[in-house]
Amino acid sequence: MNDPRVIRVHYMLRAAILLLFALFIAHLVQQDALHYYVAPRLARWVRLCPLPLVLMALSLALQALFGKRGDLCDCEHRLPASGVAGGALYSLFLFPLLLGLLLPDRALGSAAAARKGFEFAYTSPEAGNRSPGGFSAEDPYEAEFAALAGRLHSLPVIPVLPELFSETVGAMNLYKEQFAGKSVQVTGFLYREKGPGGLETFAVSRFLVQCCTADATPVGILLHPQTPISLPADTWIQVRGKLAVISYGSGDVIGLVPDEIRTVTQPAAPYVYTSADSVAAWDELSSAAGY
Amino acid sequence: MSAFKLKWFPLLLPAAFLLAAGSIWLQRLPAPPDNVYLDTFKTAFLGILLEALPFVLLGSLLSSALRVFVPDETLARWIPRRPLPAILLSCLLGVIFPVCECGMIPLVRRLMHKGMPVYSAITFILAGPILNPVVFGATLTAFRAHPDLAYARMGLALAVSVLVGLVLYAAVKKPPLRLSLARSGGEPHRPEMRGGKAVSVFVHTADEFFEMGKYLIIGCLLTAGIQTFLDQGSLSAIGDRPLLSYLFMMGLAFALSLCSTSDAFVASAFLHTFPEGALLAFVVLGPMLDFKNALMLLSLFKTGFALLLFFLIFALVFTGSVLFSLVL
Numbered sequence: 001m002n003d004p005r006v007i008r009v010h011y012m013l014r015a016a017i018l019l020l021f022a023l024f025i026a027h028l029v030q031q032d033a034l035h036y037y038v039a040p041r042l043a044r045w046v047r048l049c050p051l052p053l054v055l056m057a058l059s060l061a062l063q064a065l066f067g068k069r070g071d072l073c074d075c076e077h078r079l080p081a082s083g084v085a086g087g088a089l090y091s092l093f094l095f096p097l098l099l100g101l102l103l104p105d106r107a108l109g110s111a112a113a114a115r116k117g118f119e120f121a122y123t124s125p126e127a128g129n130r131s132p133g134g135f136s137a138e139d140p141y142e143a144e145f146a147a148l149a150g151r152l153h154s155l156p157v158i159p160v161l162p163e164l165f166s167e168t169v170g171a172m173n174l175y176k177e178q179f180a181g182k183s184v185q186v187t188g189f190l191y192r193e194k195g196p197g198g199l200e201t202f203a204v205s206r207f208l209v210q211c212c213t214a215d216a217t218p219v220g221i222l223l224h225p226q227t228p229i230s231l232p233a234d235t236w237i238q239v240r241g242k243l244a245v246i247s248y249g250s251g252d253v254i255g256l257v258p259d260e261i262r263t264v265t266q267p268a269a270p271y272v273y274t275s276a277d278s279v280a281a282w283d284e285l286s287s288a289a290g291y
Numbered sequence: 292m293s294a295f296k297l298k299w300f301p302l303l304l305p306a307a308f309l310l311a312a313g314s315i316w317l318q319r320l321p322a323p324p325d326n327v328y329l330d331t332f333k334t335a336f337l338g339i340l341l342e343a344l345p346f347v348l349l350g351s352l353l354s355s356a357l358r359v360f361v362p363d364e365t366l367a368r369w370i371p372r373r374p375l376p377a378i379l380l381s382c383l384l385g386v387i388f389p390v391c392e393c394g395m396i397p398l399v400r401r402l403m404h405k406g407m408p409v410y411s412a413i414t415f416i417l418a419g420p421i422l423n424p425v426v427f428g429a430t431l432t433a434f435r436a437h438p439d440l441a442y443a444r445m446g447l448a449l450a451v452s453v454l455v456g457l458v459l460y461a462a463v464k465k466p467p468l469r470l471s472l473a474r475s476g477g478e479p480h481r482p483e484m485r486g487g488k489a490v491s492v493f494v495h496t497a498d499e500f501f502e503m504g505k506y507l508i509i510g511c512l513l514t515a516g517i518q519t520f521l522d523q524g525s526l527s528a529i530g531d532r533p534l535l536s537y538l539f540m541m542g543l544a545f546a547l548s549l550c551s552t553s554d555a556f557v558a559s560a561f562l563h564t565f566p567e568g569a570l571l572a573f574v575v576l577g578p579m580l581d582f583k584n585a586l587m588l589l590s591l592f593k594t595g596f597a598l599l600l601f602f603l604i605f606a607l608v609f610t611g612s613v614l615f616s617l618v619l
Binding site for chain 2: 014015049053063092106107108112114217
């Protein structure tokens with residue numbers, strides 16, 4: 001068991017670390033940088049964390065400064081018994097804070113996409129061919145894609161909205177035969193990959209984040225292999241062009257023959273997220289934008 | 292502790308502030324080294340840590356509220372005496388407490404100190420992160436084209452949790468907790484804290500946070516390292532070899548330490564290259580056993596017991612998912 005004086009020191013150190021954690025999260029919220037790490041539905045909860053952290057820090061500081069000698073004990077939660085163990089413990093907690101403050105907040109890019117494996121066919125390939133013209137679904141899980149595809153197909157230029165990025169790409173992949181030849185406009189970062197035979201693959205893509213950046217999956221539209229592109233990887237581009245069925249790997253995916261590629265600045269929210277009901281979200285967004 | 296060592300302790304405090312202040316000052320310097328690995332590592336590491344933080348805090352808060360406000364006898368009266376009802380009740384607890392596994396362990400530790408039997412507690416740890424509506428909905432969305440996988444995930448998780456519970460009921464007689472309360476001289480005395488019960492809840496929450504937080508941070512470090520350096524795209528060749536694909540997906544689930552609501556989406560990316568049974572093993576094993584909670588379990592239980600538990604989970608998930616692929 002540790003001496004009460006030692007316990008006081010530990011409590012003060014812990015209070016300081018908890019306070020730093022609270023400040024770090026507040027800093028991320030204030031810089032609007034939380035979205036680089038967690039999806040919006042989790043960010044809600046992360047934003048609340050400084051409150052218990054500060055309360056914990058204040059309670060610890062209160063015990064350290066005014067707690068009675070006999071009441072300070074670590075019999076239930078053991079405190080580190082040596083200075084070295086304590087130092088190691090607290091530097092472990094300071095490490096994420098240092099990492100967070102020293103390095104700039106950056107969105108994941110091509111390097112991470114190459115590690116995680118690119119997902120060009122977001123929907124299952126078995127879905128295959130459909131009766132021409134109609135968007136019928138075989139099961140209720142495809143019904144959402146079918147409904148979305150019906151709404152998108154009638155537009156002269158299909159916008160791939162960031163709010164519905166994965167769903168739009170998914171719907172176009174599921175009904176690729178019908179979508180071939182349609183015009184689209186899409187924004188994302190340029191992904192370059194050296195394919196077999198030295199042939200380079202280009203794609204315009206975004207990271208789809210479910211909970212946090214650990215589960216981020218790159219989703220995108222392949223650009224036609226004959227496209228000459230000299231831009232470096234990770235450049236943010238807006239591509240306008242016509243959809244076409246392109247063979248990639250062992251199967252066919254929806255691809256894009258670009259008419260126009262222009263560089264744009266990185267959007268404030270670089271990642272995309274799934275939508276609980278993409279059809280309702282589309283109806284809302286399209287009536288607001290007047291498509 | 293000697294007075295000599297004590298002298299150095301207060302120095303850590305200004306050092307911590309110096310580091311923080313220095314880092315803010317450094318931000319004003321020319322751009323830091325442009326290293327994609329470092330960026331990816333940082334993004335993955337902080338992503339997992341920030342994702343787990345609310346759950347760890349919630350788990351620690353619930354656990355210390357239980358400690359301060361609920362007398363030991365109350366809880367013991369709620370738990371059924373016979374093992375099977377107790378185990379089934381623990382499976383259902385997850386529906387009420389949809390906490391991810393990092394929040395689960397501090398809570399369960401408190402429940403065990405309050406008299407919850409080991410088999411019941413372990414069943415709760417295993418079933419809680421999977422058997423709840425949030426995870427079921429997420430899995431169904433991820434495997435749009437294969438809803439049978441979502442049902443199989445729930446079924447296998449239930450079966451594994453109940454079986455592990457029953458095996459532990461039959462096999463484990465000695466208390467497996469690493470730090471038993473008895474060691475520190477009978478009943479722990481309840482010191483009066485400055486500021487009353489509310490303050491004492493937060494002091495205990497902080498204690499729990501530091502105790503679990505160190506394993507969480509080490510787990511996040513390992514996971515982020517693997518996420519940064521492992522080329523997941525080139526691994527699809529393994530999917531053609533049946534036995535290896537199961538072992539590989541289970542190893543991946545252990546190493547990636549994903550949250551149970553999002554791992555199905557990651558698994559769905561392997562749908563075309565790996566057999567369905569291997570993906571089932573991935574989504575059932577991951578929430579039960581991964582880097583960060585294995586470390587937390589090792590801190591909570593004696594090493595022998597923890598290793599027995601890891602083996603049971605691994606063997607049952609493997610057998611269950613192979614059976615699933617045979618029946619299909």
